[in-house]
Amino acid sequence: MTIRIATIVGARPQFIKAGALSRQLGMTDGIEEIIIHTGQHFDDNMSAIFFKELGIPTPAYNLDIHGGGHGEMTGRMLEKIEQILLKEQPDMLLIYGDTNSTLAGALAASKMHIPVAHVEAGLRSFNRKMPEELNRIVADHMSDLLFCSTSTSIENLKNEGITSGVCQVGDVMYDATLHIKSQAMANSTILEQLKITEHGYNVCTLHRAENTDSPELLKELIEFLEAQSQAAPTVFPVHPRTRAALNRDGLVPKNLMLIDPVGYLDLNRLLAGASAVFTDSGGLQKEAYFHRVPCVTLRSETEWVETIEAGWNRLWKGPDFVTPKPDISEYGTGNASKLILEEIQSFLTA
Ligand code: UDP
16 A cells, blocks of 8 residues: 655745655655645745755646735645645645745645644744744644654643644754765865855855844844954855845845855855854754854744754854853754654554
């Protein structure tokens, strides 16, 4: 009997997480994966490059849905995903993270009584102004299997009354980093292209709506980054939303090397040689740790509290780094996707 798993992806971090698990699914007999790309991210350097570099199979469906308000985008996705699930009748729907695609997938499948598995469940910022926080909460409450990276996530779910189907498996992004790192070191030429040298630069990413929507906050952040970049330049692959916000406000940052978003190979090569990382990205905070580079988080809270506790990360307006910097065992050993697949198989064959 073949197990048919539908996977929803739509945004850059989901391609990276799904890449790790897709590889595992593809290597396993008796599993068919049906990838549904909602189209939330669609530029080549925000989408296609990740499929190519991570060897993710071409999606069976591309809904080409992007832009518009949250409600409009989620509603259009919901309608289309429901039609596909009706046609495909998968045994399970796999969702990742906290985007509108995650939310639409969770709602569509759970209403059709298709079991939902949520990878990166239980994350909480406790800031309900973030669209991601609302998406996560709903997705978790709709899910039958909840794959958590850390014990903090397990605790967060417990506090909301969710204890069934919860598994701590480590972090799939660690799997992804281990997979790409040696290829990045061997094949990426980004340092040469940018004329920068090992440990002679920092890396920054910034894209959260809470930072880009406010001209005052964006200006303050750019000034902070400029001050941090006096000794060494900061390479800043600019997310399309941030590019639009910088243009909107006429901001021309100094000492920051603004470049287009890069692929996963180049991003990992940049991280491997960086002196520091500045970011508001959830993924980058962990990836900085995976490369053992100190990270400053450009937000007023983080879901990845263990990176702060271990001293690898700090909030830009929060207390300084703490020492020593121990390893964080909770992110696992790089076998999160294998553990997830085993749980899915035992759930569906029970
Ligand atoms: N990333 C990338 N190229 C870039 C910027 C980010 O490959 O130019 C990767 C990065 O490795 C990270 C992922 O994109 O894992 C995170 O995506 P994003 O910051 O958009 O989302 P978040 O992690 O905040 O959900």
